[in-house]
Amino acid sequence: MVAFTLILCTLGLSAKDVTLSGFTYTADGGPKENKKIQVTYALNSTDKIARVKKVVDNNFPQKKSCEIPRTIKVDGVTYKVTKIGAKAFAQAGSNGNMNDANGKPLYNDLSFTRIKLPNTIVEIGDEAFCYLSSLKEFTLPTKVEKIGKHAFNHGGSFKSLTVPATCVSIGECAFGYCCIETLSFADGSKPLTLGRAVFIHNDIKTLVTPHRLAKWGDSMFWCNYRLTDVTVNGSVSSISESCFSSCNSLARVTINAPIASIDEQAFFDCYALSSLKVASANTLRSIGENAFQNCSFTTLGPDVLPYGLTTIGKSAFHSCKALTSVEFPVTLTRVCDNAFTSCKAISRIKCLTPIVPVAEWPAFPISIFPTCDVEVLPALAAQFSVAPVWEYFDWSKYTEASVADVGLGDGDTLPVEYYNLNGIRVDVDALVPGVYIERRGSSSRKVIVR
DSSP: OOOOOEEEOOOOTTOOEEEEEEEEEOTTSOEEEEEEEEEEEEEETTTTEEEEEEEEETTTTSOEEEEOOSEEEETTEEEEEEEEOTTSSOSSOTTSOSBOTTSOBOOOOOOEEEEEOOTTOOEEOTTTTTTOTTOOEEOOOTTOOEEOTTTTTTOOOOOEEEEOTTOOEEOTTTTTTOOOOEEEEOOOSSOEEEOTTTTTTOOOOEEEOOTTEEEEOTTTTTTOTTOOEEEEOSSOSEEOTTTTTTOTTOOEEEEOSOOSEEOTTTTTTOTTOOEEEEOSSSOOOEEOTTTTTTOOOSEEOTTTSOTTOOEEOTTTTTTOTTOOEEEEOTTOOEEOTTTTTTOTTOOEEEEOOSSOOEEOTTSSOGGGTTTOEEEEOGGGHHHHHHSTTGGGSOOHHHHHOBOOOOOSOSOTTSOOEEEOTTSOEEOGGGOOSEEEEEEETTEEEEEEEO
């Protein structure tokens, strides 16, 4: 156990804080006392634990390392160091301000390039390392459970990060605007919750979320420009709002989590995204506004629009200019306005739904109406042909399609007779809009009554 020098300590029965010398690394990686680094600890005399409250460097701007010990000894009592307090190493507040509302400095003159925390640490507080831009080497303690809001926001350029299995909570923007390239999660039995924008604006290349991921906030990986491949595991119920927005290089996504929705702008401006597979069984119900705007899909089928999907939101696939073919699931009930506008290459739509889905104007590009081949259940063709938006497609193939003659006689002088698609004769005066079989003598054909 390394001895610690007491720099400033006024202890009584009610004393809570103590300031001790800090430590840097020796050549072999061990700690070496450095009196120019001062660490203030908040002591809990009942539980014999200590929290790092403030770190002061009196040798700024010389770049150096800093090590926090596992234990400290004060007046013969040993305290285990278990927490890094709020703003303990912070260079600024979470919004970059150097002063608080009263004009007092929020920052330290720190330039640590390497910080080592003991594996006794279970909690890292809000803004603990905020704006510590010099930090290049850092590893999360293997027993950390909670990481606070903005804990490392703009806090350095360490290239890799492993979230340990003990971690259950990471706060808002905790690792935002870092330079993380390799992100991994140790799996375990404890559910993990991520606040909003935790990994916003990093350099992560490949992402595999852990099976214990239970909840995440919006904008989680927004503007990770180098991200190319994503696999979403866990029990999250949605791909959250703007979760992967502006990940310009993202090309392939597999979703194994039982999501019910892909939320607003979830993959907005993911220009390279051409492969997405929703592998979870029959859970996805809605795709939100602008969710896939400006993506590079060429076809949309069961992988992206699986069975169970009911709603495609406003501008969901707007400006997917490479898109040529769309196959809607039979569960679809609504296509919102502008869902496919500017997708002018669409030449085929398959919609075998048992009812005509509501289509809001203009769900599709006007330019494709005359030429796009639309496949529907023949029995519903008449309803599609008069339904809002759908009516503008060309339905002539259904009105001209012939049917097999069932033999009502050979005389061409016989009067015209009409039958519904169940083979039941319908009096001409009782015809309502729909598809019918028109028979005259030995000839028969399908017709639409509008």
